[in-house]
Amino acid sequence: MFKPVMTAAVAVGCLAHVALAQEVAELDDTIEATAKALIEAARVDEVGLTFVEDLTTEVGQRLAGSEAEQRARDWSVAELNELGFDAVRVEAFDIPFWSRKSEAVAVLTPSPQELVATALGGSAATPKDGVSGPVVRFESLADLQSAPVSKVDGKIVFIDEYTIKTMDGSGYGMGVRKRSGCAKATSDKGGLACLIRSVGTQPHRMPHTGIMARDGAEGDGPVAAISGPDADQLTRLLARGPVTVSVNIQTEIKTNAPSGNVIAEVTGTDLRDEIVLLGCHLDSWDLGTGALDDGAGCGIVVGAAKLIAELPERPRRTIRVVLYGAEEVGLFGATAYAREHGDDLDKHVLASESDFGAGPIWRFQTRFGEAALPYARTIQNLLIPLGVTPGDNRARGGPDIGILARSGVPVVTPGQNGIDYFDYHHTPDDTFDKIDPDEFRQNVAVYAAFAYVATETGWDFRKQPEPETVGTE
Amino acid sequence: MFKPVMTAAVAVGCLAHVALAQEVAELDDTIEATAKALIEAARVDEVGLTFVEDLTTEVGQRLAGSEAEQRARDWSVAELNELGFDAVRVEAFDIPFWSRKSEAVAVLTPSPQELVATALGGSAATPKDGVSGPVVRFESLADLQSAPVSKVDGKIVFIDEYTIKTMDGSGYGMGVRKRSGCAKATSDKGGLACLIRSVGTQPHRMPHTGIMARDGAEGDGPVAAISGPDADQLTRLLARGPVTVSVNIQTEIKTNAPSGNVIAEVTGTDLRDEIVLLGCHLDSWDLGTGALDDGAGCGIVVGAAKLIAELPERPRRTIRVVLYGAEEVGLFGATAYAREHGDDLDKHVLASESDFGAGPIWRFQTRFGEAALPYARTIQNLLIPLGVTPGDNRARGGPDIGILARSGVPVVTPGQNGIDYFDYHHTPDDTFDKIDPDEFRQNVAVYAAFAYVATETGWDFRKQPEPETVGTE
Numbered sequence A, B: 001m002f003k004p005v006m007t008a009a010v011a012v013g014c015l016a017h018v019a020l021a022q023e024v025a026e027l028d029d030t031i032e033a034t035a036k037a038l039i040e041a042a043r044v045d046e047v048g049l050t051f052v053e054d055l056t057t058e059v060g061q062r063l064a065g066s067e068a069e070q071r072a073r074d075w076s077v078a079e080l081n082e083l084g085f086d087a088v089r090v091e092a093f094d095i096p097f098w099s100r101k102s103e104a105v106a107v108l109t110p111s112p113q114e115l116v117a118t119a120l121g122g123s124a125a126t127p128k129d130g131v132s133g134p135v136v137r138f139e140s141l142a143d144l145q146s147a148p149v150s151k152v153d154g155k156i157v158f159i160d161e162y163t164i165k166t167m168d169g170s171g172y173g174m175g176v177r178k179r180s181g182c183a184k185a186t187s188d189k190g191g192l193a194c195l196i197r198s199v200g201t202q203p204h205r206m207p208h209t210g211i212m213a214r215d216g217a218e219g220d221g222p223v224a225a226i227s228g229p230d231a232d233q234l235t236r237l238l239a240r241g242p243v244t245v246s247v248n249i250q251t252e253i254k255t256n257a258p259s260g261n262v263i264a265e266v267t268g269t270d271l272r273d274e275i276v277l278l279g280c281h282l283d284s285w286d287l288g289t290g291a292l293d294d295g296a297g298c299g300i301v302v303g304a305a306k307l308i309a310e311l312p313e314r315p316r317r318t319i320r321v322v323l324y325g326a327e328e329v330g331l332f333g334a335t336a337y338a339r340e341h342g343d344d345l346d347k348h349v350l351a352s353e354s355d356f357g358a359g360p361i362w363r364f365q366t367r368f369g370e371a372a373l374p375y376a377r378t379i380q381n382l383l384i385p386l387g388v389t390p391g392d393n394r395a396r397g398g399p400d401i402g403i404l405a406r407s408g409v410p411v412v413t414p415g416q417n418g419i420d421y422f423d424y425h426h427t428p429d430d431t432f433d434k435i436d437p438d439e440f441r442q443n444v445a446v447y448a449a450f451a452y453v454a455t456e457t458g459w460d461f462r463k464q465p466e467p468e469t470v471g472t473e
Helices: A002-022 A029-042 A047-058 A067-082 A141-145 A170-188 A228-240 A291-309 A332-347 A370-386 A402-406 A437-457 B002-022 B029-042 B047-058 B067-082 B141-146 B170-188 B228-240 B291-309 B332-347 B370-386 B402-406 B437-457
Strands: A086-109 A113-115 A117-119 A131-138 A156-159 A193-197 A223-226 A244-266 A271-281 A317-324 A348-353 A361-367 A411-416 B086-109 B113-115 B117-119 B131-138 B156-159 B193-197 B223-226 B244-266 B271-281 B317-324 B348-353 B361-367 B411-416
Touching (some): A029 A291, A047 B228, A086 A117, A156 A228, A170 A193, A193 A228, A193 A244, A228 B047, A244 A291, A271 A437, A291 A437, A317 A332, A332 A348, A332 A402, A348 A402, A348 A437, A361 A370, A361 A437, A370 A437, B029 B291, B047 B437, B067 B086, B067 B244, B086 B223, B113 B228, B131 B141, B131 B228, B141 B156, B141 B170, B156 B170, B156 B228, B170 B223, B271 B291, B271 B332, B332 B348, B361 B437, B370 B437, B411 B437
Parallel strands (some): A131 A156, A193 A223, A271 A317, A271 A348, B156 B193, B271 B317, B271 B348, B348 B411
Antiparallel strands (some): A244 A317, B086 B113
């Protein structure tokens, strides 16, 4: 009879868990009505979309550490002041600077032809006249890493690994591994340069840049991405026989260049010391105008915060918008923020970052204290009319607020549908026309609603269950 | 009573016309069965698709007059001999040669940023350091042409005219007008350079090149296309205030460079002196690998001719495949062919060219003598299972056979669905992966079927109605 008893116990435990999983927190009627009004206002909002249109038009690309990123900070400070935000300021820091000057990749034999390539951020330069040699192809970074030195020495490595399209962007993680690891694995084995199949997911001749692993401004070797059709071409040529290619990458590097985080607030009232942080990053890669990555994120959080600022009453907690600098090249803004505000993290009651384009939000992921999960459910219920489903409680936060999440700051990750994101991300095609205004505004609605509820309720998103009382009978 | 009589007469005429419009020619059962067998064989054909895959991989781009176009001729001669074609040869000619060395277009003020641009074929070079000046925007070539000199003098012209996507490619004609006319209209009014919104129809930062009007190797002024998103960006900037840009185009030109038409035949039997010409062009623009324009066309006609060559019996008429050279830069191959074969045009019983990508054929256009229209209907009926509808009798032939059509050679234009053609055409994205194999094979089937019927029936596609007999009573 032992087994059935255990089963019953497990069943009771499960039921209790299910019951807990459904528990919601009660929301004040006025707060709920105001949150719904914010959602309606967001559906026709122009502030957020205009922010990203103007930023990407009037500044353009905003490579970290460049004069253009400086212009973006100046532009943002002026714009945020114009919009009536409080305490608009820049928290400055320095970064190592890398910029492409030129890149050229070409097949030399058996049939001379140029390949469309882009140097990865941090790529070492080649000698002025480039390098050339036979190509050795690997189907994955792992294959390169396990290859004998003799297979790589004196060669140009080509990693022909695909990126899988997924709604949640998980396919990108694998792509980033080859982007980070190829130069070092190549140079460790005497290879001359590395070419990777572009991490992007579109079928166009538009390769995807992004940072390689590096210390300082420059990494271990020359590394470039070739577009998908060019990777196909190289693979077809290699199937016919030996292929030699040339690679020429020229760069500009500096030890120190200026960057900074732009901060603006909607000052709260009775709980003004408590911060609801809404983040994005202001820098972009140099190829596009950084509309999706991450002009959109900045437009979304600025638009949402501005809607809250326009309510008849100021919010109880302070909403802090942080436009991080130098995210793309190593999360320098995130580190600087954590350094500057490290003594104050307990006052950060919630943080969220928009950095995955402008696709519609389809799930509401959190990382809350376990006893705060009913708050997540209540907020997600508010967002059902926007098409937002429940998410798990394992959110890691966006790239810039991951460091806060790891320090215990509760985070919300409104999960966007990113199925097409890597078609544009880090390519010349990351431009304003790729943003769907209605989908963008759905994002503004989600951010405005949850940020508002987080300020007005005073809920403690760190809340843990009470320790269980030990029975005395 | 006069009027009703006329009406009746017209009505009778119309009915007669309708009856004539439905008249079909009788097709020998064996010919019909063989044509249907060719269609079935084409559905799984590998020869045509392999031809374009190998050409675009093993040669790559094939700019007219370049060393690469020479390689393409050598490759084609070897391949066509390998496939067992008869009388494989090159008819050589010289052309003026133009090639891009570099192009750069950038906004200088109010916010420095690069625009993605491609020089048009035949563009004049700028001085080594480029030209720069304020931008003046026109919504069409017509607006530029009617503008006063004072509006253009010392400026950089920007024509922001869109290309409309259409199945039949008719939107492209308007695009070509601005491509041809901008440099001259600009330089005539003292403008420094012309930028046009790319003639391409895709939303990517991938501008579309193509030939400008010119005498000799170089045209009247510097002219480049900027991509759609870059045209949007420039327009947004201009809406905010004055914009200055820089344009730097460097070129390589030669008075004379080698080109040529590659010709191969399936020699006929009893009517061997009569030619059914199937054309395409071998040269391509330099940005892509010319897979759709016009590697596909060559693969289609080679594949179709090869299927006929593999029949147990040789065809009655000779099938002549012509891979024209230097089409893109001014139809030099077409002119050379007409010059070479001008005395022989009456022996050309039919001509057809595939030069509109690899989309499915949806209509069967002809230019036949009026009494030969029943032949067109009979052939089109054969193609109904392939999704081919009737077309009119106003076909102009493809670019290279237009000159034959104007000399009275009957032509067939199997109309492809080109709705997406200008998404790729003349851009870096014109690569092999853009060809849908099933759609490609449908093209092979259509060409094989009509060419076969044209050889075996001995039909006279020039046939005109008998002169009406004047009554004697």
